[in-house]
Amino acid sequence: MVTLAEVAARAGVSASTVSYVISGKRSISQATQDRVLRAVTELGYHPNASARALASSRSNVIALMVPLRSDMYVPVIMEIVMAIAATARAHGQDILLLTGGEGPDGVRRVAGTGLADAIILMDVELDDKRIPVLREASMPAVLIGLPSDTADLTCIDLDFEATGAACADHLADLGHRDIALIGESRSVYQRRTGFAARTLEGFRQRARARGVRAVHRPCEGTFESTAGVLTRILEERPETSGFVVQNEAAIRPLLTLLRQFGRVVPEDASVVAICPESVALQSSPQLTSVSIPAERMGRGALELVMAHLSGRPTAGTTLIAPELAVRESSLSAG
Incomplete structure (x- = not known):
């Protein structure tokens, strides 16, 4: 069984420092906390829960x-x-x-x-x-x-409000004057889920401030629903050239559909995703994105x-x- 002393030796600190990090009873620098927690994980240390x-x-x-x-x-x-x-x-x-x-x-x-x-x-x-x-x-x-x-x-x-604003800013900086946010499922907005509502608010506010026309459409994320959303956006605003996607399931269908609509990414349409970095890197082309930490x-x-x-x-x-x-x-x- 791994001991507290062994964790301390691995982290290069005293046994009392390890105890303070685990109990949270004293303020310890972030760098020291990280070293101790890494040593705990590497050694598989488990404090005696019943005694504590x-x-x-x-x-x-x-x-x-x-x-x-x-x-x-x-x-x-x-x-x-x-x-x-x-x-x-x-x-x-x-x-x-x-x-x-x-x-x-x-x-x-x-x-x-x-x-x-x-x-x-x-x-x-x-x-x-x-x-x-x-x-x-x-x-x-x-x-x-x-x-x-x-x-x-x-x-x-x-900061999802700042995230929506950053995506709108990026597209505006590139000269896109008509942009769209393809969002989460309609039910997510109906529940007023915080992350989605705040992203939308930041996106809309920044688009207005930059003089950019913006539209938002919820999306269920299936190929059929993404096709319907994209078709409606392009019918209503055919000049739309910038897309922000906050729905991981809709990313791959959107890239495929843009190609089918004759809009090459990024030459004819720019896409920015709010998604895990792995999703952005595995897409073709690799996506400009704000990663979820x-x-x-x-x-x-x-x-x-x-x-x-x-x-x-x-x-x-x-x-x-x-x-x-x-x-x-x-x-x-x-």
Whole structure:
């Protein structure tokens, strides 16, 4: 069995520093935390959970409410979940998975029974019905996403409003005067899911500010639905030459359909995607994109939970700035 001392030796720090990183009881520099957590993972160190639980009167369990919806892109969700789970293991915590469909009742059950010390919520809506339950229960919580009212909440997310704005800016800088956002499924907008609504708002605001004509169309992501969306866009606005895609399932159909419509990417049409970097790099042509920092969001959420449980102040919003990588799919207009 791997010992605390062995982890300390691998990380090049004292055993007490390893203990502080795992417990979260003291503020440790990010570089040192990274070295310790890497050593924990490499050596497969597992703190004695039962002893820690008896000493702290905690369950050492973090509840994670994961969305299980057909209109959500599962690979990104699972990447976030894996990052949370790996970071939890490094801190000697276990994860209790809840389905997003349990909603307020699921949060109420966890908070009322003491099944977990804290909860992480994903798939956050602007008017999320789980938030009032959290506030009533006063349970330590971190949201991956932003509701409309973030007062007294701890949230972490990609800055999706800035992401929408960055995509519109890029196309406007290239001289595109008619642009379109091909978005998530209609149901995602009907639920007022935060990431999609904020991206759309940033896209629209920046397009107006740049004097660019912009249109938004939800898309189910199938070949047939993408064909219908693209056909309608080009019928209504035949001069559209810039496309932003925030629906991973629609990316491949869109590239195929643009070719079928006689619009070569990037010579005749520029495409910018909001998607995992792997999706952008595996496309042909490789896509100009804003990547989803899934691993960073998951790890950051769990670290915020541990800070909360150690008594350090965490209320506030952590927004990750978007990074737009220019690749082969975008080019100056005409």
